[in-house]
Amino acid sequence: MAGQKAARPSGKNPEDRVGARNREKILRAAVDVFARKGLDGTRIQEIADQCGLPKANVYYYFSTKQEIYTHVIEHLLTGWDKAFEHITPDRDPREAIAVYVRAKLDYSRKHAAESRFFANEMLRGAHFLSKQQKLHMQRVTRERSAVVEGWVRDGKMAPVDARHFFIMLWAATQFYGDFEPLAANALEKSKLAKADYDAAAAAITTIVLDGCGVSA
């Protein structure tokens, strides 16, 4: 009875091999558990349970817990700069920023586990990010900051510091997903609904674009 499993496409090409799919399964489960419990709080047994594999089988694919963790990071960083693609020179800044905020908030809401995992890793000092990964993030940030700086040069925006501007947007948009309990508590709700994210998007966009209009 060992090795019993659901019907699968017989593995002609490597991507279809049982191994590839099991790796995926493990990684998916791992994101979730790591996000909730952190690296040390996570028990391999729990990852195993969550993806319906025996623990020893998990160890067949990954030799240590840290190896799983590292792979998860690698996996996640692929989608990190996705929302940035809305920030392009040809676009109207007003619209581009609004769309960016929406996209980020959407990601925070729909991929809360990934987002939290990432936040957790940062909170811990980002020890598991490779030099290369950091450089990638730097490059992407630099590129998109240049776009904002271009807008400023063209007189389409006030002269804001582009990097701090992005940091502010990251912070605001991640907050709702990552620190959901705090945000919900502040809004006096037990948990956030989609409507709250919509309100957040509206508020952030308004404030960032127009300021809070205080009389000078």
Added chain:
Amino acid sequence: MAGQKAARPSGKNPEDRVGARNREKILRAAVDVFARKGLDGTRIQEIADQCGLPKANVYYYFSTKQEIYTHVIEHLLTGWDKAFEHITPDRDPREAIAVYVRAKLDYSRKHAAESRFFANEMLRGAHFLSKQQKLHMQRVTRERSAVVEGWVRDGKMAPVDARHFFIMLWAATQFYGDFEPLAANALEKSKLAKADYDAAAAAITTIVLDGCGVSA
């Protein structure tokens, strides 16, 4: 030789007793370790090492790890609403908000461990916050939101959603301390200096107060 320790004021009043000071020492060390490692990542032995007490002595004062954790939360929440005191109805909103941002960023920088500990707890779902503590935070938020709403009514500010406004300020100001590696990386530095916090304060204040001045 057991019980050997430095000269101390003989304990006339309870606050001076060895116990009180040791509890403090343990709690101080605990904030630091918990902030770096999280609840599960923290070994009592490490807290013990950090405050120069044998592990068994730590257990003399606190019977479980969670008890230490809970005490730390209690301890921290005392200072949570400190920065809020700048938000008062009689003040000019422009100035009050600027000062608030400064104060929060200052706290993030100077008490990075506390701030991270708190973020960590939120990230994990705030399981260890008591109902009472949540209510306290709600009340404080509600009060200060009312102040902002007052400013809006008086025509001193544009009609922003006060709660989301505060959430945004929390997010932005905590980010630099809590996610230092990410912020530093974005600014292409190895670590943040005071000057970076100053720049952050300036940028946040400008953006929030005046918006990024995009042409409508």
Added chain:
DNA sequence: TTGGAAGTTGACATTTTGGTCAGGTTCTTC
């Protein structure tokens, strides 16, 4: 069809760690 590679798994060895305890010292009070 057959041989080796890939995958599976229960049981086990090892290490780590939270927590206990008994026997001590030091402090305070009367």
Added chain:
DNA sequence: GAAGAACCTGACCAAAATGTCAACTTCCAA
């Protein structure tokens, strides 16, 4: 100065978790 409270601590223990292994099944290519 004596008794009891407060405090200290090395040596343990039991539970839990990581990681190993050897025997097994399934898959695939020739």
